[in-house]
Amino acid sequence: MAPMANISNTRGASSDPRARRTRALLRAAVLDLSMEKDLDGITMSNIAERAEVNRATVYLHYKDREDLLLDATESTMEGVVEAARACRLIADAHALSDTTPVHLISLFAQVDKHRAVYRRMLGEDGSQRFAARFERLLAQAWFEQLLTETPPGAFDETALLVRAHFLSGAMLAVIGRWTRGEFDGEGEDGMGVAEVADLTWALIRGRG
Incomplete structure (x- = not known):
C-alpha cells in the first residue's frame, strides 16, 4: 500500500x-x-x-475573515501534528505505557492556546475543509509511525490505516467538544489540559 x-x-x-x-x-x-x-x-x-x-x-x-481564519488556523496545525507524531503508538494498544506522554499534553496545550479558533473551525458551523485537512494530517502522522513500529507481517497495512483514521477522527471530536466546554461539569472551572490528555490517552490504550 x-x-x-x-x-x-x-x-x-x-x-x-x-x-x-x-x-x-x-x-x-x-x-x-x-x-x-x-x-x-x-x-x-x-x-x-x-x-x-x-x-x-x-x-x-x-477574500474575507473566514478565509484568513482558515489559513491562520492551518498555520497552528504543524505543532499539533508534530506533537501527535511524537506520541509513539504501536499496533498493540494494550502494551502502551500507562503514563500519558508529555507530547500529548503538549498537543492539548497548543490547542488551548488558540482555543477560540479551534472552537470555531471545528464547530457545527465551522470549516469542513479545515476539519478534513486536520484529520488527514493526524492520521498520516500516526499511520507512518504505526508502520515503523509494527513488525512486518504482524498487521495488515489497511488495518493500520483504519486505526490511524479512527484515532484522528476521535481526536478531532475530543478537541472540538473540549474547546466548546462540553466536558465541563456544572459548577466546575472546566476540564484542564492534563485531564483531557490523560482521558484521551486512556482511550487510545483501550483503558477508557
Missing part, C-alpha cells in the same frame, strides 16, 4: 517575499486577537490595525 499523500498548504507559496511576510503578519494578528476577544467581535479592520497594514491590503490576500 502506498503511503498516504502529504498535503501541503500552498496559499503562502508566492515567490514574493513581501507577500509571504504580509500573510504571516495577518495570520499572527488574527491569532493574537483570538486570544483577546470572541472571534465574532474581530473585524478585518481590527486585523489590519494589529498587523499594521491598511484594510485594503488584507483583502488583497484574503
